[in-house]
Amino acid sequence: MIMDFLERSTTSENDVATSWLYALFAANLYRFCPQIDTVNYPDIYRRLVTSRYRASDDQLSEVLPVKQEVLVGLTSYIEQIKGRPGIVATFHTGSYRLLNRVMCMQGLQVAVVMSSEIIAEQGDYLFAQHAKMENAGALQLIDADASNCLIKLLGALRNGYHVLVYMDGNHGSIPAKDGADSEEVPFFNCNLLVRKGLAVLSHKRNIPIYPILSSLDDQENTLYKSYPTISPNSEEPLEYYISRVFRTLYTHLQEVISSKPEMWEGWLYVHTMPGKRERSNKTRRYQSYWPCRVGTRYYMMISPRYTCQEIGKLSFLCMRKWKRLTRQMKS
Template sequence: MINYINQTSYEQVLNSLTSHYAQTKVGPEQTDLWRLFVFFAANCRHFLELDNLAEQRSLFARVRMNQQLSIWEDAHYSHLPKEATTGLDEHWWQQLRQEPGIICTFHTGSYRLINHLLLKQGIDFALLVSGKVKQRDGADFEQRYQKDVEDGKTLTVLNAEDPSVLFKLRRLLQQGKSLLAYVDGNTGSGSNGIAIPFFGKEVVVRKGLPMLAHWLDVPIYPLANIRKDEMLTFYALSPIKSSKRINKHDFALETMQRLYGFLEYTINDYTDQWEGWLHLHHAVTQQFCAEPLLLDLIENADQKAPLLPFELNGKAFAFNPLTYGSYPISRDVYCRMLNYFR
């Protein structure tokens, strides 16, 4: 846990971010940001039963504030107090040293700090990220974290969407390295999705990590971070170990259910500390078609209908957060719908 209570610079940053996002109201004039909010609002309604527009906007602002705070904490890690390494007890570190495996974590709280903690503890590991993140931040990751890497070691950043990533991961794990992966990123190569429960609904998630753990007989270490009472707290479940008595598909299903159950429990009282709400629509299982009634409402621009207008590549659409359906609309209808959200 990290105590910031006497960290003046941190308090200033926190107050500044809180004030900024409290005063920032997302609206349709912010085309790209509004489109992100439209899908975020659908996720709030679908999984959290949060259908009030003002409350959705408030949660959106807090999620983005926590996102920026996490970036700041990562960039200023060297200025944080030594207590940063006490969030996980020595028993957890000893387990990881004795039996390297797959650290499965989430985009919660200050989720980037685990990279620093692993390096400070001398853990040899590889970081698995999406292709987009690898291209955008891969070099920055290596430069930022390399100063914490022990002599003779290097930080390896792997692209989860690389078709050959499975063989690279196998080689690294067999060499005694651990792997750090953000399970809720839900990226990978190939088609290997399974449906599991989440907040009373259903999502499709990738099963590659538990399949890999079963194949190589390495443990999975579930881990999450949450800001609580001015502390950054790491929560860890007991390692999940595979067994040849259970086939790899059943193990993958059970493991992903446990991991997402852990995530749900962790963020239940801290919904604004999970970035996944911004992207969860990609994991929604339902497939919907256009409903004539709602299409009629679009044409009449009925502002009481739960429809959200947005733009993409210069074209206008109406989005139904109840069904995740998007429908082309005329520019005139789009402009009339905008008035409700300004």
């Protein structure tokens, strides 16, 4: 909500590259994908904002805005996994907010893991929308921030629910200080530290993981990409399985957003996810500066360290002019 407010209050159509959210987006994209020319950043960012609003509009639509042929393809996959409840692993890509609705329409019982903040904002509406659906599977919401989240998740699985989890969410149990509950996974040009609890649970309780990601086709229509089941094997060492799970899932994410980076909302908050960065020499080589403003205050964000320093209006205007000049020279 705060980020949405800042976005609305500080950015105009002609000033998109000076908002706080744009600075976060640019720093994150530059950190992970320095090969993308910065001249393309404003257009990618505009498409990302459009994608976010589209995801919200799709969620509010009374008629499911998904083509029948897409549903047919997903139905085939769902029929394969219907008899064995498991963890449906997805990311905040495309029209991700529709996935639980699509799954319920296919007859699955679905438990969605989401933050307490989102449950407070959207929970009543989701249940009201679900109540209007005919012959739909049951819907349950699980608070990712609650101390009994794991118990609720296991209970849902025992009761025949498929549990929908956003793997790139930045909510959940507080990570251990020593990093013992985290797994390092490569993601584009950097590494992320992701919580490995779900992979551990999958291995110990023999729970399958079903990856499904949302994206858009060339005609800007919603589509869903389903991937082979990740099945635990009792003979596979736990640490190998954890590595396989997250490398596989984040490879799927990379495949979806490599050609369409605007599909992933994570560019706005991936800095809040723990990560191991490159050595200092390499970090300096990729360092860059992004002017941004919030209301009448002006800042310089330093990428990829995510530090922010307040500057004067004249310095801000000079830096913004320099950024525009360098983009023009590149183009």
